[in-house]
Structure formats: C-alpha cells, structure tokens
Amino acid sequence: MPTRTDGTSLRTTLRNLPSPVVVVTTHRDGDPLGITIGSFTSVSLDPPLVSFNVARDAQSHDALIQAGQCAIHILDETQVAFANHFARPDLSSDEQFRPVAYTTDEGGVPILQGKAAVLHARVQAAHPAGDHSIFVVEVEAITPRENATGITYVQRGYHAVGHELGGTALSPVKASSNGSS
Incomplete structure (x- = not known):
C-alpha cells in the first residue's frame, strides 16, 4: 500500500535513478556564475528545446532570468571535478x-575550457515549481565534442x-480468472 511522501523520502527513492549531470553557466552584471544540474532533459527538436530545474534560492536562478542566456556543458568522466566544484x-x-x-562568448556567458560539449542557449521560460523553477531554453548553437558520453549521478x-544493455521481448502474461496477473 502506498504511503504519503515528503521531500526526503522522494530524494531517497530517486537516488536509485541515474540523472544526467551538466554544468550551466551564465552571468550576472558581467560576473560569471555556474551551477551543477542533475535535472537536464530534452524537451523538443523543433524548435530545439531543453530544460533543467534550479532552486529559487540559488544564486544562478535570478541571473539566468536576467541574462536570458546560458551555456550547458555536457561533462565527461574526466570532468567530475567541475560537477563537484559548481x-x-x-x-x-x-x-x-x-x-x-x-572564456566568454559574445554575450558574456562563460564557456568552460576542456572536453565538454557545449549547448549555447537562450532562456525561453522559467516556470515556478515548488521551491524550484523549471527553465526551458532554446539551443541556438552547439560546440560539439566527439565521443562525449556524459556522466550521471546515482546512489x-x-x-x-x-x-x-541488450533488450529482450516481454513474455506473454497469463491472465488469471479475475483478470489480474
């Protein structure tokens, strides 16, 4: 039987589900800011949109809204120090x-040097969601990197x-007399 949940039990349960890890950089009045994100996902291909969540009390939150642009760094296994640092x-x-x-791009957004692939993006929306905001950003350019496999955070x-992992087909389910398996 399910029980009511809170943030702590939700976090404990979701620790078993790998999350992609990226570093998002932006600026506030010319000062560079960065934040490690564990909620990155693709939203749309046409237009090319991605999203991530930022706590509303994070220093990058309002800076992302004010700057209206960011760089999303897709880290690889040699860049865990970036993830920990930011x-x-x-x-x-x-x-x-x-x-x-x-370095900084033409809009003043910091671009981390190294092996990361970088998505250069413009903020389209920041939707309030509990103690976070869901940022939807449009990817305007990509600095690719061959064989950038990314890292995840789990446990x-x-x-x-x-x-x-190879997939296999599901075996047919034998229905019992009451319709449940």
Missing part, C-alpha cells in the same frame, strides 16, 4: 571561476555512462 552553493562568482579556465556518486 555544486557548491556557498561559492562567490570569483571563488567559482578563479580556479577554472574559461550519491558520479558514474560514466556504461555499456549498452
């Missing part, structure tokens, strides 16, 4: 970017994308 909410802009090699740790 997950720290207590770092100022200077503390975030002092140890990180980056409190980062993992490289593993080997492909």
